[in-house]
Amino acid sequence: MTTEPPPGSGGGEPPEDDPFRKRPPQPPHDQGQGSPYDTPHGPQGPEDPFGGGGPYGGGGPYGGDPHGGYPADPLAGMPPLADSGKRTLARIIDMILVFIVVALLSWAFGVAQYTVDTDDIEFGKTFGRELITAILYVAYDTVLTARSGQTLGKKWLGMRVANLDNGSTPSAQTSLIRALVLWVPFAFCCACLWTAVCGGWSFFDKPYKQGLHDKAAKTVVVGTG
16 A cells, blocks of 8 residues: 555645655455455445445445445544644744844844834835845744744644644645735734734634635644643
């Protein structure tokens, strides 16, 4: 049985030695005894009109479950989904950490812009600060997520990002897509509103508790403890 993830996992193949990658179930040690739930074939039972594969792939007439049930749950074999409240707290931690660096670099490059008086805002300084913000937040999230599935906030609170289809650590491309959806609108137009909508989506999403950035990248956030 191949361990390659199915097409469409989004952005490259995870390494074979990824410790978080789901593994296919191993056959039972005792091959001599059958199961009362085995599907009979040939003269001892009804013939499968779909040739054992079903019209949609997998076993059974609808695929996935070899006994004719629903398709297999992609979360099977993975840790429980992370609590949305903990995810929010981890995101706040990440935002504070990166904001400190953004503030220092903005001051160093002379693009700090803190006034609320629209008459005093200089477009060049405002755009420069937004650009620094976008680059740093996207780079922070992309690099750490692609490396271990964990930003510092997620690591400290016992969570990680995983590919929905196979549980592995997201590739650099998948991590970049996820970070772009989360942080570019945050940096350039609607920080508070977008953060609330994009991240808060996980509080209501079923069954995978995905934020909008998770949906774009086909990822989920699971516990590590």
